Amino acid sequence: MSGAASRFNAQPAEHFPNGLPSLDLDQALLAKIGAEAADDLVTLIRAESVNPPGNETRAARALITLLEREGLTPEFYEPIPDRGNVSVRLRGSASAQNPSLDPRDPASGALLLFAHLDVVPANQDGWTVDPFAGVVKEGYVWGRGAVDMKGALAVQVGVIRLLCARARAAGLNPATDPIPGLRRDIILTATADEETGGDEGIALVLRDRRHWLDAAVALTEAGGVTITAAGTRIYPIQVAEKGFARFALTISGRWGHASMPDSDNALLRAALVVERVSTPGPVQFVPENEALVAALRAALPAAAVGGLEQLLAEETFEDAAPLNARSRAGGCAPELLRALRAVLRDTFAPTILASGIRSNVLPGSATLTVDSRILPGTSADDARAAMIARIGSDLAPFVKVDLTEYGAAVSNNLDHEILGIASAAIRARDSEALLMPVVAPWATDAKTTVPAGIATYGFSPYLLDPEERFMERFHGIDERVSLEALAWGVAVLYDVTMGYAGE
Numbered sequence: 001m002s003g004a005a006s007r008f009n010a011q012p013a014e015h016f017p018n019g020l021p022s023l024d025l026d027q028a029l030l031a032k033i034g035a036e037a038a039d040d041l042v043t044l045i046r047a048e049s050v051n052p053p054g055n056e057t058r059a060a061r062a063l064i065t066l067l068e069r070e071g072l073t074p075e076f077y078e079p080i081p082d083r084g085n086v087s088v089r090l091r092g093s094a095s096a097q098n099p100s101l102d103p104r105d106p107a108s109g110a111l112l113l114f115a116h117l118d119v120v121p122a123n124q125d126g127w128t129v130d131p132f133a134g135v136v137k138e139g140y141v142w143g144r145g146a147v148d149m150k151g152a153l154a155v156q157v158g159v160i161r162l163l164c165a166r167a168r169a170a171g172l173n174p175a176t177d178p179i180p181g182l183r184r185d186i187i188l189t190a191t192a193d194e195e196t197g198g199d200e201g202i203a204l205v206l207r208d209r210r211h212w213l214d215a216a217v218a219l220t221e222a223g224g225v226t227i228t229a230a231g232t233r234i235y236p237i238q239v240a241e242k243g244f245a246r247f248a249l250t251i252s253g254r255w256g257h258a259s260m261p262d263s264d265n266a267l268l269r270a271a272l273v274v275e276r277v278s279t280p281g282p283v284q285f286v287p288e289n290e291a292l293v294a295a296l297r298a299a300l301p302a303a304a305v306g307g308l309e310q311l312l313a314e315e316t317f318e319d320a321a322p323l324n325a326r327s328r329a330g331g332c333a334p335e336l337l338r339a340l341r342a343v344l345r346d347t348f349a350p351t352i353l354a355s356g357i358r359s360n361v362l363p364g365s366a367t368l369t370v371d372s373r374i375l376p377g378t379s380a381d382d383a384r385a386a387m388i389a390r391i392g393s394d395l396a397p398f399v400k401v402d403l404t405e406y407g408a409a410v411s412n413n414l415d416h417e418i419l420g421i422a423s424a425a426i427r428a429r430d431s432e433a434l435l436m437p438v439v440a441p442w443a444t445d446a447k448t449t450v451p452a453g454i455a456t457y458g459f460s461p462y463l464l465d466p467e468e469r470f471m472e473r474f475h476g477i478d479e480r481v482s483l484e485a486l487a488w489g490v491a492v493l494y495d496v497t498m499g500y501a502g503e
């Protein structure tokens, strides 16, 4: 097994020889702060920050109040009116002893806990509660941002609270003194504008407040969440994010009278192009996917491995039908297979087709928009070449291919120590947990931090019921997270924080 895959097999004793740090805490305090994460989430949901337009300053001010209550002195930065950002730093012994320590030093540098303050819009239709009221009922906090990602921010705040309590218990001031037991600095940074790309949030923070982000490693959304499939509890950790390539194809034909149709019809050619472009194609075994598949093969129950091998051999939508039918019959949730198929290859999805001017005129031109999501390693030239190959040499003379937008995937070291610590912290609570690296099919602010040299992993732990479908809650209706999931997340993230940043 490769080094990378073994990080995800890490056993608790490797990283926590003296047991989990959270077990050394006053358990009443841990429970209290776990419960306060729900109160903090309610506060953050009520500080409505829908983007566009954002108005994140409301949520930023709410966060500042929570941090000030712990005796901290957070920094605020509002480069654009109403688009506030917040950061706070807790000191560890390494930087206290060596004030010129590089915060990015792998051995002693800082750990960054990193969140976004904005949320996507919520149309009241379909919701059973007011999305911005911060309703608590049936053991859940309901509202826009509960999952993405004010809930994860509340969990991060919970860890900060636990560290502040350590300082106060030792008679120290958490705003200025090193936190007892902490070697590395901990930075909590929350920024605006993630949901529309970060140009008015993370990009400005990186430009003007670089020290808010400079760390040896960063943890943000969205991994460490329980996904139950085929009776197995899987916890993906986001190690990379796909990039995108957007194409405009112009397909030519011959204008003519519709009473005498022929194969020169541009719309007919466009239909062929749509079909060829959409075909999924073979799995691409980039290193991230090799590690993912190795982790799945090693840990899936025997009954599920056959299904995995079948999925890996699929190349067309027709190939996928038998496994989809079996999953509907009870194996694993179809949306998981859909997500897995998407992250195992570059995808090409036709999204807009336009052609024709009148019912009785054969169209001489058609335009097709294709949204492509690409794996680490796929360059703009690679994406373009793949598109041309899909179109085929017979149709190529009739198709002009324009790559209109391109953003590379981002990827992190698959063998980073913190991946082992995170895996061990979860396995200590769930000995049958299957930890695995994933390339996220979506984009987060890691798109900005990773190219800036800050290793950024998606790890925002929540313990979820088998029935709870986390991915559907992202940007979905009735977004909610349980009180139990929040308290569990605080304890797990505290253990990971101390496992990595502790003495």
Ligand SMILES: [Zn+2]
Binding pocket: 116, 148, 149, 194, 221, 444
């Ligand atoms: Zn998010």
